[in-house]
Amino acid sequence: xxxxxxxxxxxxxxxxxxxxxxxxxxxxxxxxxxxxxxxxxxxxxxxxxxxxxxxxxxxxxxxxxxxxxxxxxxxxxxxxxxxxxxxxxxxxxxxxxxxxxxxxxxxxxxxxxxxxxxxxxxxxxxxxxxxxxxxxxxxxxxxxxxxxxxxxxxxxxxxxxxxxxxxxxxxxxxxxxxxxxxxxxxxxxxxxxxx
Amino acid sequence: xxxxxxxxxxxxxxxxxxxxxxxxxxxxxxxxxxxxxxxxxxxxxxxxxxxxxxxxxxxxxxxxxxxxxxxxxxxxxxxxxxxxxxxxxxxxxxxxxxxxxxxxxxxxxxxxxxxxxxxxxxxxxxxxxxxxxxxxxxxxxxxxxxxxxxxxxxxxxxxxxxxxxxxxxxxxxxxxxxxxxxxxxxxxxxxxxxxxxxxxxxxxxxxxxxxxxxxxxxxxxxxxxxxxxxxxxxxxxxxxxxxxxxxxxxxxxxxxxxxxxxxxxxxxxxxxxxxxxxxxxxxxxxxxxxxxxxxxxxxxxxxxxxxxxxxxxxxxxxxxxxxxxxxxxxxxxxxxxxxxxxxxxxxxxxxxxxxxxxxxxxxxxxxxxxxxxxxxxxxxxxxxxxxxxxxxxxxxxxxxxxxxxxxxxxxxxxxxxxxxxxxxxxxxxxxxxxxxxxxxxxxxxxxxxxxxxxxxxxxxxxxxxxxxxxxxxxxxxxxxxxxxxxxxxxxxxxxxxxxxxxxxxxxxxxxxxxxxxxxxxxxxxxxxxxxxxxxxxxxxxxxxxxxxxxxxxxxxxxxxxxxxxxx
Numbered sequence: 001x002x003x004x005x006x007x008x009x010x011x012x013x014x015x016x017x018x019x020x021x022x023x024x025x026x027x028x029x030x031x032x033x034x035x036x037x038x039x040x041x042x043x044x045x046x047x048x049x050x051x052x053x054x055x056x057x058x059x060x061x062x063x064x065x066x067x068x069x070x071x072x073x074x075x076x077x078x079x080x081x082x083x084x085x086x087x088x089x090x091x092x093x094x095x096x097x098x099x100x101x102x103x104x105x106x107x108x109x110x111x112x113x114x115x116x117x118x119x120x121x122x123x124x125x126x127x128x129x130x131x132x133x134x135x136x137x138x139x140x141x142x143x144x145x146x147x148x149x150x151x152x153x154x155x156x157x158x159x160x161x162x163x164x165x166x167x168x169x170x171x172x173x174x175x176x177x178x179x180x181x182x183x184x185x186x187x188x189x190x191x192x193x194x195x
Numbered sequence: 196x197x198x199x200x201x202x203x204x205x206x207x208x209x210x211x212x213x214x215x216x217x218x219x220x221x222x223x224x225x226x227x228x229x230x231x232x233x234x235x236x237x238x239x240x241x242x243x244x245x246x247x248x249x250x251x252x253x254x255x256x257x258x259x260x261x262x263x264x265x266x267x268x269x270x271x272x273x274x275x276x277x278x279x280x281x282x283x284x285x286x287x288x289x290x291x292x293x294x295x296x297x298x299x300x301x302x303x304x305x306x307x308x309x310x311x312x313x314x315x316x317x318x319x320x321x322x323x324x325x326x327x328x329x330x331x332x333x334x335x336x337x338x339x340x341x342x343x344x345x346x347x348x349x350x351x352x353x354x355x356x357x358x359x360x361x362x363x364x365x366x367x368x369x370x371x372x373x374x375x376x377x378x379x380x381x382x383x384x385x386x387x388x389x390x391x392x393x394x395x396x397x398x399x400x401x402x403x404x405x406x407x408x409x410x411x412x413x414x415x416x417x418x419x420x421x422x423x424x425x426x427x428x429x430x431x432x433x434x435x436x437x438x439x440x441x442x443x444x445x446x447x448x449x450x451x452x453x454x455x456x457x458x459x460x461x462x463x464x465x466x467x468x469x470x471x472x473x474x475x476x477x478x479x480x481x482x483x484x485x486x487x488x489x490x491x492x493x494x495x496x497x498x499x500x501x502x503x504x505x506x507x508x509x510x511x512x513x514x515x516x517x518x519x520x521x522x523x524x525x526x527x528x529x530x531x532x533x534x535x536x537x538x539x540x541x542x543x544x545x546x547x548x549x550x551x552x553x554x555x556x557x558x559x560x561x562x563x564x565x566x567x568x569x570x571x572x573x574x575x576x577x578x579x580x581x582x583x584x585x586x587x588x589x590x591x592x593x594x595x596x597x598x599x600x601x602x603x604x605x606x607x608x609x610x611x612x613x614x615x616x617x618x619x620x621x622x623x624x625x626x627x628x629x630x631x632x633x634x635x636x637x638x639x640x641x642x643x644x645x646x647x648x649x650x651x652x653x654x655x656x657x658x659x660x661x662x663x664x665x666x667x668x669x670x671x672x673x674x675x676x677x678x679x680x681x682x683x684x685x686x687x688x689x690x691x692x693x694x695x696x697x698x699x700x701x702x703x704x705x706x707x708x709x710x711x712x713x714x715x716x717x718x719x720x721x722x723x724x725x726x727x728x729x730x731x732x733x734x735x736x737x738x739x740x741x742x743x744x745x746x747x748x749x750x751x752x753x754x755x756x757x758x759x760x761x762x
Contacts, residue, residue: 003262003265003266003269004269005250005251006250006251006252006266006368007266007269007270007273008273009249009250010246010250010270010368010371010372011270011273011274011277011340013246013249013250014336014339014340014371014372014375015277015332015336017375017380018335018336018339018340018375018379018380018426019331019332019333019335019336020331020332022335022339022380022383022384022422022426023331023335023419023422023423025384026384026387026388026391026397026419026421026422026425027397027398027399027419027422029384029388029391030387030388030391030397030421031397031398033388033391033392034388034391034392037391037392037393037394037395037396038391038396038397038398038421039396039398039400039417040396040398040400040403040415040417040445041394041396042403042405045406049405049406050403050404050405050406051405051406052405052406052407052408052415053403053405053415053444054394055394055444055445055448056415056444056445057444058405058406058407058408058413059407059408059409059410059411059413060408060409060410061408061409061410062409065408065409068408069520069525074320074323076410076411076413077410078407078408078410078413079413080405080407080413080414080415080416081322081323081402081413081414081415081416082320082322082323082416082438083320083322083416083437083438083439083442083443084320084438084439084672085439085442085521085522085550085552085553085672086521086522086550086553086673087522087550087552087553087646087647087671087672087673088521088552088553088646088647088673089552089553089646089647089651089654089655089671089673089754090507090509090510090519090521090553090554090555090556090559090651090754090758091509091556091647091649091650091651091754091757091758092647092648092649092651093648095510095521095553096509096510096513099510099513099515100513103513103514103515114514114515114516115514115515115516116515116516116517117510117515117516117517117518117519117520118517118520118525120515121515121519121520121521121522121523122521122522123442123520123522123523123524123525124439124442124522124523124524124547124548124549124550124553125437125439125442125443125444125524126439127439127443127444128444128524128525128526129444130524130525130526131525132517132525165449165450165526165528166450166451167207167450167451167454167528167530167531168200168203168204168207168530169199169204169207169450169527169528169529169530169531170199170450170525170526170527170528170529170530170531171199171528173525173526177408180408
């Protein structure tokens with residue numbers, strides 16, 4: 001048999017095995033064993049609506065809600081059909097300007113002291129669902145003001161939702177959308193959450 | 196931001212690398228069994244035998260290096276053609292719920308070359324430009340087959356070194372089939388399910404409409420991600436299902452999946468030295484190779500971690516505390532980000548969990564350097580190992596000149612032909628990087644493609660050609676490589692950077708297989724000693740760093756001083 005024929009037949013066989021059989025097998029196995037995860041860990045809202053995904057960050061802009069990290073996705077922030085980072089380099093004046101602008105916006109809300117860097121920098125995916133616990137706690141006075149909840153109660157809620165990762169690479173963090181939905185359930189929402 | 200604890204992070208990394216090392220020893224032995232035909236009597240043996248019967252070959256029908264190289268090129272040529280066609284006509288094919296059209300020709304050409312060469316440099320954004328069929332039957336197929344090609348060549352090269360007075364180095368069809376059946380498919384399948392259990396999606400659903408917080412509805416991109424993710428890491432391919440690659444929560448949802456993916460990236464490249472130890476009957480040689488790789492890996496990790504730990508004083512002045520987080524995800528932390536960045540560029544993976552473009556200058560230089568070293572620190576699946584062997588040939592040659600002996604390795608004399616081939620392997624990617632970076636700088640296309648001003652723009656350009664010539668695929672992603680100048684020169688650079696070294700190594704293996712083994716004497720330079728390990732580290736670093744020193748000075752080093760000067 002010529003090399004060309006061998007190559008063509010072998011390619012066809014391996015194509016069927018790796019490009020069709022393999023992904024379909026994973027589709028069936030994952031769909032059966034982990035249907036919730038396989039379809040995006042979706043959080044359902046009232047009616048047939050999907051509120052979001054447990055894993056994908058969302059854009060929270062009202063003072064009644066904890067805000068997540070800035071997002072540089074294409075088109076609009078937290079565009080979950082167009083992930084990506086800003087790719088701004090460390091000495092790019094545009095990066096310094098945008099960080100200064102965000103810091104000022106937080107100062108305008110009455111937040112003082114050093115600002116945790118995750119709160120004013122865009123994530124690589126633009127869909128980071130998390131915020132460091134420190135950055136979430138910093139916003140407690142703002143949200144407490146907007147909702148009229150005592151600060152210590154709100155702080156307790158935040159701490160209750162904090163994740164302490166088993167691998168010590170990162171400090172504790174919170175899932176911003178989960179926190180905001182919890183707030184809506186607890187204290188009545190605007191219908192943005194899942195309640 | 197909680198300040199990371201370097202001692203704790205360092206201990207975690209050491210523990211993790213210990214786990215990788217143990218797994219590599221065991222998996223390396225398993226690989227040795229696979230390529231000696233030890234699994235052909237197992238459950239998949241019937242499929243294997245059936246494949247050989249269909250294509251008319253037998254495991255003992257071995258060929259010389261020329262035929263082996265010819266078969267390899269032919270097979271990859273077919274793969275390239277099929278992928279190119281899929282990319283061009285995906286708009287007319289099924290499994291395209293978002294109705295994406297076919298790619299423009301120069302993009303399709305670049306992408307097809309990119310996936311066939313194990314580079315996975317991406318001039319497109321996965322969730323907006325590729326159909327599910329393209330991801331599965333196009334990209335996933337090449338993720339398997341390009342990795343299998345690299346591993347097969349590495350195994351053939353091992354045979355060339357360990358055999359004597361023969362002109363046969365193996366049967367490409369057999370090596371390839373065994374790699375897919377016994378190595379890549381089973382591990383990828385299990386890994387895909389592990390990832391899916393942690394939240395990596397695997398479906399053919401249309402994109403889901405959600406409320407998206409308070410700023411209006413958003414679509415969430417879906418797709419068969421887990422199957423792609425598993426093989427993209429295991430095969431050191433690196434092409435992301437999504438634009439954000441493994442920074443995307445659906446590709447890499449947590450700190451545990453992050454470590455698991457790093458483990459997959461390192462598994463095969465770290466195992467091959469031990470496979471070589473088994474196949475050559477000299478385990479100490481395998482351990483010595485692994486030791487060099489591990490030492491360089493740790494150095495790189497320490498460098499990247501320290502640079503990010505030092506941070507960005509310009510940003511600190513705006514009232515921001517903690518490590519720089521632009522382009523990073525909270526869930527990975529500094530340790531998980533640095534470890535991933537080093538693993539993906541030490542190997543030829545190129546998948547990223549943070550945007551390298553936004554790393555501080557010296558931290559960003561570490562991935563660049565690791566790729567520039569020719570990816571000999573673990574390296575790509577297979578390609579890393581044979582590149583490392585080229586470095587060994589150069590190292591014993593230089594050592595031979597210094598002590599006045601004929602250079603030899605494992606009893607094989609290194610003569611003119613072997614040295615020439617080894618130098619080709621090391622110099623070809625180097626020349627491609629320097630030549631095309633210079634050309635791009637001389638014409639407007641180079642500067643126009645840069646996102647960031649100043650020395651950082653130059654770093655973006657150097658990184659682009661470095662990544663393509665060494666088949667890594669990661670990027671300083673602000674750089675716009677979608678114009679015809681970059682897609683066409685890029686396709687050329689990726690193809691030459693992949694196949695010229697592979698064929699040269701097969702030629703070297705063929706030449707070595709024909710030689711007799713000379714018994715070792717007191718004058719023989721021992722290659723499994725700590726002294727030789729140190730010597731290898733020097734040779735790799737000196738060759739890599741000296742070649743690119745001027746470029747690195749004008750890019751990342753200049754930017755570092757600019758940053759601490761606060762200009």
